[in-house]
Amino acid sequence: MTAPTTRSSAPLDDDYFARRALRRGAAGSFLLAGLGVSFVISGDFSGWNLGLATGGWGGLAVAFVAMGLMYSCMVLGLAEMSAALPTAGAGYGFARRALGRLGGYATGLAILVEYAIAPAAIAVFIGGYVESLGLFGLTSGWPVYLACFAVFVGLHLVGVGEALKVMLAITALAVLALVLSAVGMLPHFEVANLLDVPATDAAGASAFLPFGYAGVVGALVFAIWFFLAVEGVPLAAEESRDPARDMPRGIIGAMAVLVVTGLAVLVLAPGGAGAQLVGASASPLPDALRAVGSDRLAVVVNYVGLAGLVASFFSIVYAYSRQLFALSRAGYLPTWLSRTSSRGTPTWALVVPGVVGFALAAVVEDGDVLINVAVFGAAVSYVLLNLSHIVLRVREPGMERPYRTPGGVVTTGVALALSCVALAATFVVDVRAAVVTAVIFAAGLAYFLLHSRHRLVATAPEEEFALLAAAEEELR
Incomplete structure (x- = not known):
């Protein structure tokens, strides 16, 4: 057997890929859908409500529709690409084939920034939650941050199948808390409560849009919280039983659940307690229940709702490890990061970002800043x-696609336009986060241009997909 080689002249060991093998067949479509829901579920418990203070209920509702449409269209495109190109690199792999090495790496780096920093933010939120509940007598969050990373990274090291089942159970508790909250708020719903934010003198201001058109733009970032990270489901492609069937079912099923839970929270919490109260709350669901006199239920949702934060933390740890694993296996990042254990888990890809995440949480201690990055x-x-989906459809119309996106490039064209709007909105909302992200990108791209582009592993799955496509193009 010939040893796989990189783009440099140095050969790799014969067992290079044997030491970088994930556990196949660990997840079916049901577990994948659960993974998608768990990525996002914490966003239903907090964060989204800040959009009420920025845009009023009407502004946040319009933003919810816009971002819901963006994610729905994008998910349909991802369902097609993940079924056709089922690798752990997911977004990096899709962009690698469509946009070349630099485009693929930039996409993978952007995803890695999202998934590596989000757990630090969620750990801060969990720490604040624990402190506010008076649990364990803690007056500082750092022991909670440490426990989160140690326990949940440890569970992932045990094995992916076991970790996903634990994650599914935690997610079920979080969904139960949402159902209980909805049941408690439904009898108190009044349309007038949604519109209790006074109108300002901003352009386009009204009872429905109290902060005018600018309020809608400001609310876009908070509407993203209802869906943020669902795009991570394709990262499990190499560990699914039948990617061609399971990946589309999993990610589309997750998106369907999230639309329902997000809409229920958006309508019922402010519809019962008032948009003003909910928009100013650090824990909107329990506070909304207390406002309508359901104190006991508020306590239950307060405790069970902690499962939502834990579920998202747990699942995003999985996501960052698979994206880092894929980029490392292909040589874009140091290859030792992609080594797997005897249980098929990427040890260093789990541990290293976990250490970085704990350090960020302990030093920054500002979840809002971290989540904005x-x-x-x-x-x-x-x-x-x-853009990758559109390029692949146009350039490779004959590529085998077990699942095809309804509407084709029109669907992802809508998602592309809305994602550009979302990117502009994030810059407007938090310039500091944009600068921090730009610095991270600059460092990452410098590493690629000066070092790793000369050491890529041509036989890594994502690279092979792209090279085969290039070879087929030359033969035409």
């Missing part, structure tokens, strides 16, 4: 992912 990275990746 993650959102900015996500928005960059959305532009590149939708």
Whole structure:
């Protein structure tokens, strides 16, 4: 057997890929859908409501529709690409084939920024949650941050099948908390409560849009919280049983659930307690329940709702490890990061970002700042992912596609346009996050241009897909 080689002259070991093998067949479509929901579920418990203070209920509702349409269209494109190109690189692999090495790496880097920083933000939120509940007598968040990374990275090291099942159970608890909250708020719903934010003198201001058109733009970033990270499902492609069938079912199923849960939260919480109150709350669902007199239920949702944050933390740890694994296996990042254990888990790709995430949480201790950096990275990746689908459809119409996106490039064209709007909105909302993300990108791209582009592993799955496509193009 010939040893795989990189683009440099140095050969790799014969067992290079044997030491970088994930566990196949660990996830079916149901577990994949659960993974997609768990990525996002924490966004239903907090964060989204800040959009009420920025755009009023009407502004956030319009933003919800716009971002829901963007994610729905993008998910349909991802379903096609993940079925046709089922690798752990997911977005990096799709863009690698469509946009070349630099475009693929930039997409993978954007996704990695999103998934590596989001757990640090969520750990800060969990720490604040634990402190506010008075659990364990803690007065500082750092022990909680440490426990989160140690316990949940440890569970992932045990094995992907076991980790996904634990994650599914935690996600089920979080969904139960949402159902209980909806049941508690439904009898108190009044349309007038949605529109209790006074109208300003901004352009286009009204009872429905109290902050005018600018309020809609400002609310876009918070509407993203209802769906942020669902695009991570294709990262499990190499560990699914039948990617051609399971990946489309999993990611589309997850998106369908998230639209329902997001809409229920958006309508019922402010519809029962008032948009003003919910928009100013740090824990909107329990506070909304208390406002309508459901104190006991608020306590239950407060405790069970912690599962939502834990579920997202747990699942995003999985996501960052698979994206880092794929970029490392292909040589874009140091290859030792992609080594897997005897249980088929990428040890260093789990541990190293975990250490970095804990350090960020402990030093920054500002979840809003961290999550805005993650959102900015996500928005960059959305532009590149939708562009990749369009390029592949136009340039490779004959590529085998077990699932085809309804509407084709029109669908992802809508997603591309809306993702550009979302990217612009994230810059407007938090310039500091944009600058931090730009610095990370500059460092990452410098590493590629000066070092790793000369050491890529040509026989890595994502690279092979792209090279085969190039060879077929030359034969035409």
